[in-house]
Amino acid sequence: MKLAVIGTGYVGLVSGVCFAEKGNHVICVDSDVDKINRLNQYESPIYEPKIEAFIERNLKAERLEFTTDMSDAIRRSDIVILAVGTPSMDNGAADLSYIKAAVKEIAAAMDGYKIILTKSTVPVGTNEMLAKLVASLTDHPFDFVSAPEFLREGTAIDDTLHPDRIVIGLDKNELAATMIALHLSFSEQIFITDIRSAEMIKYASNAFLATKISFINEIANICEKVGADVMEVSKGMGLDRRIGSSFLQAGIGYGGSCFPKDTKALIQIAGNVNYEFKLLQSVVEVNKGQRFQIISKLRESLHQLKGATIGIWGLSFKPNTDDIRDAPSLEIIELLVREGAKLKLYDPIAMDKFKKVLDHPSIKWCKDAYAAAEGCDAVCLLTDWSEFSQINLPRMAATMQNRILIDGRNVFSKDQIESSGLEYYSIGRPLINQYPPKTANVM
Numbered sequence: 201m202k203l204a205v206i207g208t209g210y211v212g213l214v215s216g217v218c219f220a221e222k223g224n225h226v227i228c229v230d231s232d233v234d235k236i237n238r239l240n241q242y243e244s245p246i247y248e249p250k251i252e253a254f255i256e257r258n259l260k261a262e263r264l265e266f267t268t269d270m271s272d273a274i275r276r277s278d279i280v281i282l283a284v285g286t287p288s289m290d291n292g293a294a295d296l297s298y299i300k301a302a303v304k305e306i307a308a309a310m311d312g313y314k315i316i317l318t319k320s321t322v323p324v325g326t327n328e329m330l331a332k333l334v335a336s337l338t339d340h341p342f343d344f345v346s347a348p349e350f351l352r353e354g355t356a357i358d359d360t361l362h363p364d365r366i367v368i369g370l371d372k373n374e375l376a377a378t379m380i381a382l383h384l385s386f387s388e389q390i391f392i393t394d395i396r397s398a399e400m401i402k403y404a405s406n407a408f409l410a411t412k413i414s415f416i417n418e419i420a421n422i423c424e425k426v427g428a429d430v431m432e433v434s435k436g437m438g439l440d441r442r443i444g445s446s447f448l449q450a451g452i453g454y455g456g457s458c459f460p461k462d463t464k465a466l467i468q469i470a471g472n473v474n475y476e477f478k479l480l481q482s483v484v485e486v487n488k489g490q491r492f493q494i495i496s497k498l499r500e501s502l503h504q505l506k507g508a509t510i511g512i513w514g515l516s517f518k519p520n521t522d523d524i525r526d527a528p529s530l531e532i533i534e535l536l537v538r539e540g541a542k543l544k545l546y547d548p549i550a551m552d553k554f555k556k557v558l559d560h561p562s563i564k565w566c567k568d569a570y571a572a573a574e575g576c577d578a579v580c581l582l583t584d585w586s587e588f589s590q591i592n593l594p595r596m597a598a599t600m601q602n603r604i605l606i607d608g609r610n611v612f613s614k615d616q617i618e619s620s621g622l623e624y625y626s627i628g629r630p631l632i633n634q635y636p637p638k639t640a641n642v643m
């Protein structure tokens with residue numbers, strides 16, 4: 201099929217290359233000339249494993265094009281995929297100005313029937329509102345379809361090529377055959393529903409996953425006080441198929457471009473119809489506080505942050521991405537700088553991005569994890585990059601001033617720590633090598 205994809209962010213670019221990989225002809229459109237030039241030289245504007253190979257292969261096979269010419273792309277396509285951002289506004293609601301602008305351009309360029317397929321995450325009712333907007337601007341026929349995207353950064357290509365399910369929202373049964381034909385090679389699990397429900401499925405899914413994370417983080421905080429181990433608790437809970445084991449990894453909370461934005465937007469969506477989504481409000485609140493567990497543990501172990509040298513491992517909101525949007529690291533580091541700590545930062549990929557947002561004379565940028573730990577009073581692990589779990593802890597401990605490791609993602613096992621000589625704090629697990637050892641008084 202002939203597809204135009206509007207927007208080359210995470211969703212647009214990954215969807216575009218994956219549709220091309222499956223044999224469709226795809227024209228990806230973006231207004232950013234520099235971005236398009238780089239893409240045409242096989243260079244991805246986002247860090248995502250495998251993506252550059254996919255771009256190169258499909259460009260060379262002439263199944264993929266990158267352009268700034270939206271009108272030409274629309275005219276040469278049967279299906280126009282909307283994948284522009286819907287960022288948070290100050291009140292938490294989704295900002296629909298980019299998607300409205302894109303739709304106006306589509307309407308102006310239309311020269312015949314088009315299916316407009318929305319992959320951007322949009323509040324319930326948005327596709328209907330956009331359809332009215334297009335109808336007011338053109339006489340050409342069209343249909344809107346909602347096809348929310350569930351890919352995760354860092355595993356975006358595999359998630360898109362092998363999704364658990366595909367959700368399609370449509371309001372005319374005749375559209376189902378085309379949508380099934382377009383998506384069948386990705387998954388046989390295609391769930392067809394109405395447009396409003398499809399829009400809600402995306403928000404409800406993200407809100408539910410965020411709820412699992414905040415839930416296990418609160419359990420972790422209680423585990424610490426009662427002397428239980430949240431890793432064991434998650435494992436034991438996850439064995440129940442009704443609960444499932446995923447998204448029960450306790451830590452310093454979720455960040456990124458989706459969960460923070462979409463949870464706030466769903467609270468707004470509910471608020472607009474006078475419904476107070478109390479559970480989700482608490483999920484957001486718990487998540488906001490969870491990152492400061494790092495600071496509490498630093499205060500507990502060091503007593504004084506002013507003048508302390510603190511190493512930071514990991515800045516991105518999760519591993520395998522350079523994305524620092526809403527990353528817990530931002531607030532943690534900002535606070536440590538304010539408190540007068542000296543910081544040594546290291547991340548395998550995200551340092552350049554981080555530096556542009558937050559830099560300070562008390563921050564030293566380090567070439568690897570060992571360099572970031574050297575001479576430190578404490579090291580805090582904020583992102584669970586796999587390279588951190590491979591670190592030779594005794595070697596690193598030997599270079600530290602005070603041997604304190606605060607693991608915000610529960611990366612290290614008891615065995616690894618016991619032989620390391622480090623005083624170890626993690627999230628929701630008993631302290632290891634603490635002097636003097638403490639046992640919780642629970643009764």
Ligand code: UDX
Nearest residue numbers: 349350351352353447448449453454455456458517518
């Ligand atoms: C998420 C959704 O998973 C995806 O379906 C949607 O399309 C976009 O939002 P993403 O933000 O890329 O994807 O990352 P994800 O892997 O879901 O992790 C989100 C955050 O939750 C990260 O900060 C991660 O560290 C945290 N997390 C995840 C936990 O703290 N514990 C867990 O058990 C799982």
